[in-house]
Amino acid sequence: MTETLEKNAVTPGPPPGRKPVGKRRGRTRSPSALVWSLAKHLTLIAVSLVMLYPLLWMVAGSLRPNHEIFGNATLFVDTFHFENYPNGWNALSEPFGKYLLNSAVVVLGTVLGNLVSCSLAAYAFARLRFRYRRTAFAVMLITIMLPIHVLIIPQYVLYAQLGWINTYLPLIVPKLLATDAFFIFLMVQFIRGIPRELDEAARIDGAGHARIFFQIMLPLMVPALATTAIFTFIWTWNDFFSQLIFVTEPSLYTVPVALRSFIDAQMQSDYSALFAMSVVTLIPVFLVFLFGQRFLLRGIATTGGK
Template sequence: MNATEAALAEKELDEAARVAHEYRLAKNKRERRARLFKHIFLIFFSFIMLYPLLWLLASSLKPENEIFGSLGLWPSTFNWSNYSEGWEALPVSFTIFYRNSTIVTVLCVLGNLFSCSFAAYAFARLEFTGKRLFFGLMMMTLMIPYHVVLIPQYVMFLKLGWVDTYLPLIVPRFLASDGFFIFLMVQFFRQIPRELDEAAQIDGCSSFKIYWAVILPLSLPALATSAIFSMIWVWEDFLAPLIYLNDIQNYTVPLALRLFIAQEGESAFGQMFAMSVLSLVPVVIFFVAFQKLIVRGIATSGMK
């Protein structure tokens, strides 16, 4: 290869590099622009998604005559009295309703954690006759609509004299009635190395000790995810309290909110919205605080 040829080849190479570089620049530019459009669209879409919630929040602060008739999200005057008056608007104060909801929620979450981790440990780690059969049955119960078991359960709890107490809401949770959490925990327990159990067994640990001192401490993410979801679901639960709680003194927050609808016209919309906002606050706080666990929990188990 002589000098001219070499120079020519080099020139061609330079040319190729330049074209490639320009192409990359153009591509980058295109991609940047596409990204920008995407962001603009997503921001607009986010606003639409959030608008109903923002409208609820705004309406809870607006004076009564401003709620309907304006799309605006900024109240002309901030009517905080909607909150203070709404709190006392029903025959029983919301202090009672929040106390009731808190009692039910805390006990149900504890029940779910204990009973579901028990069952999950048996399914994930222990060998016993009939394990496959029971695991299959457990998965089948996930499909059963609550409405199918509702009537016999109601008759049973009525005969036990439990209607108008919190027992029909709480006791089932101590009997692992939420199979979803068993499933979630089984998935997690299975990932824990078996060597740990075996080592503990050689050291003479009982299966209970292994459950308590090896498996549970290593499963905090799964336990936390279950706790968060059961907290949110129990807090929002409407059907079971609607059926079992009669005395307004025993009402949970969702039942109390329903009273606003039942006496619509008499009560103020602003107050109803204010109490609605407050009922969502615990859920939103949990969501913001534990977003990562919630997102991962759904992605791995497919919970609603």
Template sequence: MSATTTTKPPVLGRRRTGSLAWHLGALLVLAIILYPVVWVVGASFKPSKDIVNSLTLFPSHPILANFKGLADGIADIRVWTFFQNSLLYAGGAVVGVLVSCSLTAYAFARILFAGRNLLFSLMIGTLLLPYHVLLIPQYVMFQKLGLVNTYVPLLVGKYLATEAFFVFLMVQFMRNLPRELDEAARLDGCGHLRTYWSIVLPLCRPALITSAIFTFINAWNDFMGPLIYLNEPGKYTVSLGLMMFRDSDGVAANYGGMIAMSLVALLPVLLFFLAFQRYLIDGMATSGLKG
């Protein structure tokens, strides 16, 4: 991406001491930033009683009981069920965002039509709109339609390109593709659909990948949507399943199980991050900059 390839950064502290201080500073920030993540790994191997009060990061006698407890599930629901549900939700969201946002972005970036600029402004406007204004009427609407306790309210917006951020990201990307490609395609007799499918989409792969990963992670982490729309524990996503470990009615939560489940719930996101961090960071960087 062009944003990352322009000029070099200002080179200032070339001297040894400067370099040492630089690394010390960076490592200090790193230690503080990563502490919670390392902590949760260590804590998941501690007995419940030691989790809060023991300061040693990794227990001298690690136990697997917390994870074994996960294998038993919670309230006759297998933990895997939550993961399946989250995968379904996140996967469905990814497909929806990729299809609907890229179509919309193509129209904004590559087709001239009446009212395009107005619609583009409206689209950007929704980016700044607080979701809570829509929350209640949307809830009422889905409730009247009998769609509460289904995944429809959670997913429908993804298929209708309401994720303005990704539309915007793709528009930015498509605008930077050379115009000549379309012209050539048109001379070959390609309609918009062919141009979109065979020429623009393949070239947009980086933007599509970035959008897909962000969508996946956002859906995976989503809390308020499932909290409001899902009623049945068997339909819960990981976020809500996790709350079940904390929740108590009569008996306090299984603290060790909760921490172990927290770790397991974070793993997919962390793995995604390790695998695709370049796409994520470049995507993030380009959202603020136009190449």
């Protein structure tokens, strides 16, 4: 509910003209509206603090010696133990940078795969007239909701026969084949918002679908492509289930799998180092959030609307 509405509801206010104009100007509010607004802000500040506190506590913990993490709810760090970071970095069989690099390779592959395959499919669904279009579209929407578990075992068998286990192919190739249908839908929604006159004019000029797609559609789709790239980045970076299953060779570990093996190796001893590496793995997501937030919000708004 907006503040102005609240104000109107609580104090109808005198009809205009009865009082000197100056007094009605500015943000004069009734006391109850002021209290309501104050309460709202205090609630939001309190909730935001509770939400972010665990994260800040983790950052503080990554700079504390081990014994100070426990029994300590504060964020205050006595002496900064930056050595937790190199300790954690070198705690596993490979330096942690290796796992970050591995994840970066996978992320790059999945982002490219989704961008190419989903934009092609989205153009067809949004602009082309073909037989069984509605059926195909419905099938595509249903696959968004399909649990990955139903596919994972036969996929594992298939990839094992192809010799793909302990490569990144099982993580990347499906994206090249547009299996992340959510992004097809996101792009279809976006393309529908682009005026048809643009591609129809190009058609009249004799351009084929390939040219319309590459020269007209793709440049206009940049915001949707950015949203796709950002979501794919975050989801792949965090994805644990499929990476746990398809990548078992320690030198190929991606970030989530490496961090999980860290728990096995370090859980009983060095929590500070574990926290330090957890912070390191969250930094890329945080940066993407910081710089790409508007694309994320827009993407959510276009797919979640009614």
